[in-house]
Amino acid sequence: MMGLTHKRDLRTGEAIWSAYRHPRIPASRLQKATRADVVIVGAGITGALVSQALTAAGIRPLILDRRDGARLGSTAASTALLQFELDSPLIKLSRKMGWRSAGQIWKCSQAAVNALRTETQRLGIAAHLHSRPSLYLAGDLLDASGLRREARARQRLGLPSELLERAALREHFGINRSAAILSHGNAEADPVALTAGFLKSALRAGARFHAPHEVTDLHATRSGVTLLTADDIEVHARRVVLCTGYELPKIVPRQGNRIISTWAIATRVQPHNIWPERALIWEASEPYLYLRASFDGRIICGGEDEDFSDVARRSARSAAKSARLEHKLGKLFPHVDARAAFAWTGCFGAHANGVPTIGEIPGQPRCYAVLGYGGNGITFSMLAARLLSEAIRGKRNPDAHLFSFP
Numbered sequence: 001m002m003g004l005t006h007k008r009d010l011r012t013g014e015a016i017w018s019a020y021r022h023p024r025i026p027a028s029r030l031q032k033a034t035r036a037d038v039v040i041v042g043a044g045i046t047g048a049l050v051s052q053a054l055t056a057a058g059i060r061p062l063i064l065d066r067r068d069g070a071r072l073g074s075t076a077a078s079t080a081l082l083q084f085e086l087d088s089p090l091i092k093l094s095r096k097m098g099w100r101s102a103g104q105i106w107k108c109s110q111a112a113v114n115a116l117r118t119e120t121q122r123l124g125i126a127a128h129l130h131s132r133p134s135l136y137l138a139g140d141l142l143d144a145s146g147l148r149r150e151a152r153a154r155q156r157l158g159l160p161s162e163l164l165e166r167a168a169l170r171e172h173f174g175i176n177r178s179a180a181i182l183s184h185g186n187a188e189a190d191p192v193a194l195t196a197g198f199l200k201s202a203l204r205a206g207a208r209f210h211a212p213h214e215v216t217d218l219h220a221t222r223s224g225v226t227l228l229t230a231d232d233i234e235v236h237a238r239r240v241v242l243c244t245g246y247e248l249p250k251i252v253p254r255q256g257n258r259i260i261s262t263w264a265i266a267t268r269v270q271p272h273n274i275w276p277e278r279a280l281i282w283e284a285s286e287p288y289l290y291l292r293a294s295f296d297g298r299i300i301c302g303g304e305d306e307d308f309s310d311v312a313r314r315s316a317r318s319a320a321k322s323a324r325l326e327h328k329l330g331k332l333f334p335h336v337d338a339r340a341a342f343a344w345t346g347c348f349g350a351h352a353n354g355v356p357t358i359g360e361i362p363g364q365p366r367c368y369a370v371l372g373y374g375g376n377g378i379t380f381s382m383l384a385a386r387l388l389s390e391a392i393r394g395k396r397n398p399d400a401h402l403f404s405f406p
Helices: 045-056 090-097 099-122 144-157 166-173 191-204 311-316 318-332 377-392
Strands: 011-014 034-041 062-064 130-137 161-165 179-188 208-210 215-221 224-229 234-242 258-266 280-283 290-293 299-306 342-350 357-360 367-371
Touching: 011 311, 034 045, 034 224, 045 191, 045 377, 062 234, 090 099, 090 144, 099 144, 099 179, 099 191, 099 377, 144 161, 144 179, 161 166, 166 179, 191 208, 234 377, 258 318, 299 318, 311 318, 311 342, 318 342, 357 377, 367 377
Parallel strands: 034 062, 034 234, 062 208, 130 280, 234 367
Antiparallel strands: 011 342, 130 179, 161 179, 215 224, 224 234, 258 299, 258 342, 280 290, 290 299, 357 367
């Protein structure tokens, strides 16, 4: 029987998070047909955040995932740079969408990072979530002049960003580039621990988690939604939220979203070689390089994205891509040991605007989907948790139209 989503091998190799212990999330299997007010399909970071937001509002969702509680999909391959900056620079997004819409989208992203930090602390989730500044380095997408315009646009919105010229960038961070934008208020985390923490919080508040169960069919009417699993169990719900990440639901229009392959490495532990303020670093380039440090002093470096999702092609290029990342890391910071102790690759999503799609699926009443793409995946998941929690409770959010399906 065909599944509801396009199945993908979302990652290969050994991601850095395998080096650390994480709690197993208890899940049980359904034995018979059941009902729930809201069903969430997908127990990665998006499903976890949406579930917790619903339970905080007094709704007890039922969560389904085709993987068990110990295996996450693309969440386990995330490098978890929690930034408010979109992949699409503000000045470029403004030309496509207009200043007011683009600016509000950036402000929503900033609010989502702040909310994620606040909720993680409030719930006592131990996920090594720490606030960090970020550096956006000049590259082939924006040179020093472009970054100057970008910094002014961000400042016009009240975003905490400033331009560093070459001398200041070299003096404060030891990086030899023509310019960079220094921003404040971003964060980093362990994405597996973050997901486990929010899922466990939702379960304590009354959510139910059943796995492994693959949803193979969905029938939506104005009165409710019926889901069918591969083992012929029906689940009846008032509403359904599809949080299947980069395994795109077949009933969801792509709307310009596409799946790409990306690569990442992590070095040995070398805390004495970490740059000042442990800033998140990324480039204004295509494909861009991005860096962060783990809590114990490894350097995580990723990028080299390519526009395909074929697993065999992705795996065949892994050695060369890892070597390329090592070279770029060593060139940026000649004093570090750039050799990979961990190397992995995975499927991720991309959109020309870098803006997520969040909302009710056209032609599928009472069914919602989250397509939170780009380097801001976890940030957009937090944004989705707020928007969908409010939509399900019948509350109108003035920003929802910025992210909804056309």
